[in-house]
Amino acid sequence: MSTLAIQGLCVSAGATPLVRDVSLQLARGRVLGLVGTSGGGKSLTVLAMLGLLPPALRQTGGQVLRDGAVLAAQQVAALRGAVVGLVQQSPRACFNPLVTIGRHFAETLAAHGLARRAAADRAAGLLAEVGFADPAAVLASYAFQLSGGMLQRVMLALALCRDPDFLLADEPTTDLDLAVQAQILALLEQMVAQRGIGVLLVTHDLSVIARLADDVAVMQGGRIVEQRDVVGLFEAPCHPATQALLRTHFALYGEATE
């Protein structure tokens, strides 16, 4: 089974620990949800898996493993795009407003050695895969001409440029309206079913977890406090942090998502 894992990850800002001894494993074809209260360390965990921690922070422990083999820092960097795609929240902030979407694809694909014509065909194919009926129009657009939901789909297509085995999706549906959220979730489901991609899905929304995740890890104060299959987590949460998340969720949305 093809896997990507982190083991014993620790991240600090100076003397302040932010992520403490976190271990997670992704497998192809499965969705691991990562949930928890704000500031729990979810985003830092995602960034550390790609060697992308901000310069002010230090990884003080832990390693990234591919199929059980420990990777050196250079090998972790080489995973980006090729083995692991990244989708973040607030897609508008991720695009250069001065260049077209086509240029974003051209630069990404050229960096991976694809000639111009082949890159244009590939970009159009990926945009069709994420649901655009007119990929050429999207390629000619600037980010400000597209809605947040359209940009999120474009970001997903960009993340797929090199056929990654894994996708790290950090709050991919935050800031989107409900109908668009549903579209993005359906696309992620499609990626898992059709491409066999393995997904780490960071979200604060337990409805999203109930719909997509096979397994769930709950983070609080920089630690994983509970990790198990999604049904078990909803039916018999063990840790007080998980119980609190479920209580808040059911108070807001009722019991229908159980």
Ligand SMILES: Nc1ncnc2c1ncn2[C@@H]1O[C@H](COP(=O)(O)OP(=O)(O)OP(=O)(O)O)[C@@H](O)[C@H]1O
């Ligand atoms: N560049 C940074 N410098 C210092 N502290 C940081 C930095 N980035 C994040 N932190 C701190 O690290 C902790 C974990 O942040 P992180 O963004 O991983 O949390 P999160 O679980 O993703 O939260 P949210 O759900 O709000 O996105 C927080 O206390 C945050 O303030």
